[in-house]
Amino acid sequence: MGDYSRQVPEGLADILTDECTVKRAVEAAIRDLFLGHGLREVSTPTFEYMDVFCRGQAVLEQEDMYKLTDPRGRILVIRPDVTIPIARMAATNMRTQPKPLKLFYISDVFRIDRSGLEEQREFTQAGVELIGAPWVEADGECICIAVGALKKAGIEDFRIDIGQVEFFESIIDEIDITTEDKENIRQFIKHKNLVAVEEFLDQKRVNGKLKDLLLSVPVLYGEVGEVLERAREFPLNEGAAKALDDIQRVCEIIEDYGYREYVSVDLGMVRELPYYTGIIFKGFTRDLGYIICSGGRYDQLQGQFGEGSPATGFAINVNRVVQVLHKRNSQQSCDKRSLVLKCGGPVRKRAINTAQKLRAVGLYIELDMSEGSIEATLAYARAKGVRGVIILQEGSRLKVIDPVTGKHTITSVPGIIAGLSSDRNKCISGWH
Amino acid sequence: MDRFLRIALAKGRIALQTVELFESIGINCGPLKEETRKLIIRDPASMTEFILVKPKDVAKYVERGAVDMGVVGRDTLLEQQPDLYEVLDLKVGRCRMVVAGPKSPGDTSNRAVKVVATKYPVTARKYFREKGESIQVVKLDGSVELAPLVGLSHVIVDLVETGRTLEENGLVILEEICPVSARLVVNRVSLKMENERITRMLKALRQVLRKAV
Numbered sequence: 001m002g003d004y005s006r007q008v009p010e011g012l013a014d015i016l017t018d019e020c021t022v023k024r025a026v027e028a029a030i031r032d033l034f035l036g037h038g039l040r041e042v043s044t045p046t047f048e049y050m051d052v053f054c055r056g057q058a059v060l061e062q063e064d065m066y067k068l069t070d071p072r073g074r075i076l077v078i079r080p081d082v083t084i085p086i087a088r089m090a091a092t093n094m095r096t097q098p099k100p101l102k103l104f105y106i107s108d109v110f111r112i113d114r115s116g117l118e119e120q121r122e123f124t125q126a127g128v129e130l131i132g133a134p135w136v137e138a139d140g141e142c143i144c145i146a147v148g149a150l151k152k153a154g155i156e157d158f159r160i161d162i163g164q165v166e167f168f169e170s171i172i173d174e175i176d177i178t179t180e181d182k183e184n185i186r187q188f189i190k191h192k193n194l195v196a197v198e199e200f201l202d203q204k205r206v207n208g209k210l211k212d213l214l215l216s217v218p219v220l221y222g223e224v225g226e227v228l229e230r231a232r233e234f235p236l237n238e239g240a241a242k243a244l245d246d247i248q249r250v251c252e253i254i255e256d257y258g259y260r261e262y263v264s265v266d267l268g269m270v271r272e273l274p275y276y277t278g279i280i281f282k283g284f285t286r287d288l289g290y291i292i293c294s295g296g297r298y299d300q301l302q303g304q305f306g307e308g309s310p311a312t313g314f315a316i317n318v319n320r321v322v323q324v325l326h327k328r329n330s331q332q333s334c335d336k337r338s339l340v341l342k343c344g345g346p347v348r349k350r351a352i353n354t355a356q357k358l359r360a361v362g363l364y365i366e367l368d369m370s371e372g373s374i375e376a377t378l379a380y381a382r383a384k385g386v387r388g389v390i391i392l393q394e395g396s397r398l399k400v401i402d403p404v405t406g407k408h409t410i411t412s413v414p415g416i417i418a419g420l421s422s423d424r425n426k427c428i429s430g431w432h
Numbered sequence: 433m434d435r436f437l438r439i440a441l442a443k444g445r446i447a448l449q450t451v452e453l454f455e456s457i458g459i460n461c462g463p464l465k466e467e468t469r470k471l472i473i474r475d476p477a478s479m480t481e482f483i484l485v486k487p488k489d490v491a492k493y494v495e496r497g498a499v500d501m502g503v504v505g506r507d508t509l510l511e512q513q514p515d516l517y518e519v520l521d522l523k524v525g526r527c528r529m530v531v532a533g534p535k536s537p538g539d540t541s542n543r544a545v546k547v548v549a550t551k552y553p554v555t556a557r558k559y560f561r562e563k564g565e566s567i568q569v570v571k572l573d574g575s576v577e578l579a580p581l582v583g584l585s586h587v588i589v590d591l592v593e594t595g596r597t598l599e600e601n602g603l604v605i606l607e608e609i610c611p612v613s614a615r616l617v618v619n620r621v622s623l624k625m626e627n628e629r630i631t632r633m634l635k636a637l638r639q640v641l642r643k644a645v
Contacts, residue, residue, distance in 0.1 A: 161624060192517040192623070195615075222627065264624065284621040289497010291620070 011113060011121025023124070023322045027106050029152045030126045030316065034104040037145050039128060042103050044085035050075040052088055056304040059274055060084075064112050078110045082125055083275075083313060084301070090131045091305035099132025099309065106318070120319060127295075127315030131302065134310035136246050139279040139297055140253030146283060146293050146314050147259045153321050158285040158292070160262055161221070163269030164246050165276050165296070167231075168217055170239025175206055185214075186270045192218040209235055221266035224251045231267060246279055275301040281314070287327055292320045338364045339400075340381045341390040344371060351392055357413050361420060365390075378403045437480050437629055440494060440502035442487035446525035446614045450503045453522060454480075457636040491516065491617065500622035501630065506612045507591055510555045517623050520616040520634060523641055529555065531607040532598050533587035534580050549579030550589040559589070559609050577601045 008014060015023060031041070047068060053060045065077040079085070082105050090101055106126045113121060128145055130138045143160055150158055168189060172182055181204075188196040194215060201211050213234045220231050228244055236244070247265060254263050269280055273296075280296030295314020302309040339358070343351035348369075355365040366386070368377050374391065381389045381403035391399040393410065400416070401408040411419075439454075441447055441464070451461045460475045464482060473482045483499060490504040491514040507529055509518060529552070549570045550556045560567045570585050577597055579585040591612060592598060592605065616637070623630055 159624060192519050192618075194519070195521040196518075221624070266624075284624065286621070286625045289495070289619050289621050 009121070011119060013122075019322060019326060022325055023318065026153045026318055026321050026325070027124070027126065029154070030149045030318070031104075031106060033149045033152045034126075034128060034145070037102075037141075037148075039102045039104040039145075042086065042089065042105055043107060044079065044082060044089060044105070046108075047076045047078045048085060050077045053077060053080060053084055066110050066112060079107065080109060080111050082107050082109060082127055082315065083129060083298070086129050087131075087298075087301045087311070088305045090129075090309065090311075091302050091307035095307045100138070101129070101131040103131065104128045123320075124318035125315040126318050127313060129311060129313035131311040132309045133312060134299070136249050136279065137253060139246070139312050140250040142295055142312050142314050143250065143254060143263065143281055144257045144259055146281070146295065146316065147254075147257070147262050149316060150283060150293065150321070153316075154325050155285055155292075155321060157287070158262065158283055159264055160281050160283045160293075161264055161266045161269060162224075162247055162250060162279065162281045163266050164243035164279050165269075165271040166246075166278060167240050167243035167267050168270050170237055170243070171210075171213060171217070173239070174210060174237065175204060177204060189214075189218050189268055190270045190272070192268060194218060218268040221268060222264055224248075224260075224263065224265050227265040227267065243278075250279055273298075279312070283316075285324055287324045288320060290317075290320055292317055292324070336387055337362060338366065338384075338386045339388050339390055340366045340368050340377060340386050342374065342377050342392070343367045344369050347392050354390070354392065354398070354413060358416060361417050363416070363420070374401075378406075435479070436474065437501070437626060437633075438483065438499035439480060440483050440485050440490045440499040442490050442502075442504060443484050444487060446503070446505065447484070449524035450522065450614060453524065453637065453640065456640045457633065488512075494617050494619050497619050497621060499619070500626055501616060501618045503614050504617055506610075506615055507552065507555070509615060509617070510610075511552050513554070514617075515620065517618045517620060518615050519618050519623075520637060520641075522614040522616055522637070523644070525612075525614040527591045527593040527612050529589065529609040529612055530592050530605045531559075531587050531589055531609065532577075532592070532603045532605050534602060535604050546587065547585040548587055548589055549576050549585035551576060552589055555609070556589040577603060 034041070050065065050067065053065065054062065060080050065080045068076045068078065070076055086103060086105065090103075094101060104127065106124065108122055108124050110122050126149070128142060130142060143162065147160060168186070172185065177185075181200075185197065185200050188200060197215060197218065201214060206214065213236075216230075216234070220227050224247070228248060231244055251260075251263065251265075254260060269282065271280070275298040276296045277299045278297030281294065282291050283293035284291050293314060293316040295312070297310070297312040299310040300308075302311060341351055341355050343355075351367065355367055358365050368380070370376070374389075377389055378401060386403060388400045389403055391401065393399050396412050398411055398413070398416070399408050400411055441450055448465065451464045454461050459478045459480050461473070461482065463470065463473045464484075471484050473484075474480070475482075483493070485493060487505060488508055490502040491508060491512050493499045494502040494504075495514040495516050503522065505525060510529070531548075546560070546565060546567045547570060548556050548560070548567045549572050551572060551574070553569045553571045556567065556569055570579065572579060576588045576590045578601075579588055580603065581601060587606060588603070589609065595605065598604065616634075618630060
């Protein structure tokens with residue numbers, strides 16, 4: 001056996017100070033936005049019975065879940081998904097509460113990735129679930145909350161692609177094929193593999209308008225109005241037409257929010273999670289080749305926990321948002337509120353006192369208790385990107401040295417506090 | 433058009449034919465046709481940038497968004513099952529994925545489990561699973577044809593272009609799995625974010641391909 005004592009498992013990672021600061025700020029910004037929409041936060045257990053994730057539509061691949069056994073030998077899994085446990089929670093512990101339930105969570109999820117391509121096996125999801133909300137307006141609200149959250153987190157150059165699973169599903173139902181074949185063509189459509197779609201249709205002897213339509217599904221994406229118009233030129237069955245109407249209504253709500261520029265449509269987005277039943281959407285940004293948020297309607301999932309209730313929701317992958325922000329602004333500096341206060345020897349009590357006063361007004365005061373020189377403290381502060389070093393002076397005066405320029409000012413506790421309120425805005429946004 | 437559109441090409445067999453395709457739609461790939469050690473080649477006129485990687489790595493670059501698009505054999509896509517858009521059959525590098533073996537099976541035939549030597553374990557397992565046959569896979573990195581000759585396996589699953597290598601080693605095609613050719617694949621985000629440029633390129637390539645037929 002090799003020695004792994006200096007390693008972390010593949011797909012997991014330590015989060016160092018700068019990145020952790022950004023991550024918590026992103027979480028705080030998103031939490032704030034969710035609360036502003038009247039959502040309430042919930043949290044589900046870190047591990048639960050595997051049965052929760054392996055029944056009916058709540059099917060995650062067994063191989064994708066980290067498993068444990070409880071003291072009685074029952075199989076538990078470490079939270080591989082949050083939507084399913086919240087469905088369980090809503091259908092059991094919250095079933096008597098007034099609907100709709102408007103919930104959000106910020107939780108870590110754990111998934112084994114078998115392809116070896118995914119770099120994340122632990123990541124944080126910030127998500128929303130609107131349960132007991134059958135109306136398509138709820139889907140629109142979800143998308144707008146997602147847009148708001150991404151904006152608030154500091155991402156600007158992003159887009160949300162909207163689809164409706166019933167568009168493809170009701171068209172493919174016109175052909176009499178096995179469930180297996182249906183899954184095959186679903187995969188071809190998902191990968192926009194026109195060659196394979198055509199081969200498949202020829203093999204099944206699908207011709208005429210239906211063939212034209214199915215061949216168009218993968219390329220029916222782009223600007224909302226234009227795509228809907230192109231799609232409506234085909235003769236559509238009731239289900240497919242309703243799917244387009246859903247998308248249109250959702251986009252009208254998005255328009256009302258003034259978020260039109262952030263959305264587009266992709267009718268070739270097919271059901272990837274078995275529980276999706278209506279509108280689905282995915283968010284991405286130019287700076288990252290990955291999806292940063294995804295969601296959709298899942299009207300049947302609650303039912304299998306004994307209390308049917310239509311629902312819709314989404315989740316943002318917080319780690320990927322952080323990755324984007326980090327990429328754009330790799331020179332992270334320490335928080336503007338950070339200062340080092342030189343302490344030690346006879347002045348210790350006064351130093352601690354001063355530090356406590358400054359901490360009380362929201363500054364981050366680190367005490368330097370070392371016996372080293374002022375130069376050493378300045379060098380340390382510089383390396384850490386701290387804003388200033390405070391040296392106690394006679395009386396109640398303080399000397400604040402800028403570690404980079406070496407310039408200093410003589411001030412006092414009230415002086416620092418007064419200066420703080422003048423540039424409060426800058427301080428609050430901290431990591432920007 | 434402020435950024436270069438990045439395309440990953442596989443070094444080797446199909447590289448030259450692919451380069452010709454891109455040239456025919458007006459992208460200057462001159463340096464790619466010469467013996468070069470450069471791994472990144474730019475054509476500023478068309479704002480295109482090519483990178484040269486191993487065939488097996490193309491999909492990884494595309495899937496992770498390190499490049500916008502790539503050219504990769506269908507054999508590799510079947511084996512790796514990457515999450516990307518497979519938008520065009522470039523119709524170059526055509527061959528077949530087959531099951532091949534000796535004309536007369538050797539004395540290993542009384543074993544219930546067929547041993548299959550291949551560079552494509554995922555493809556082989558999937559094919560035989562769908563047929564309801566149990567197999568044991570021996571993953572090899574080259575000279576797969578050798579395996580049945582020295583008793584390492586009963587059959588092989590491999591790519592066949594002309595069939596000459598098989599013939600010279602006394603092997604025959606037993607079953608055809610699927611035809612294979614080079615595919616143009618696109619990163620899922622790039623297709624949307626660079627929609628206009630990519631769509632234009634696809635249209636041009638389709639036209640060239642139609643003429644070639």
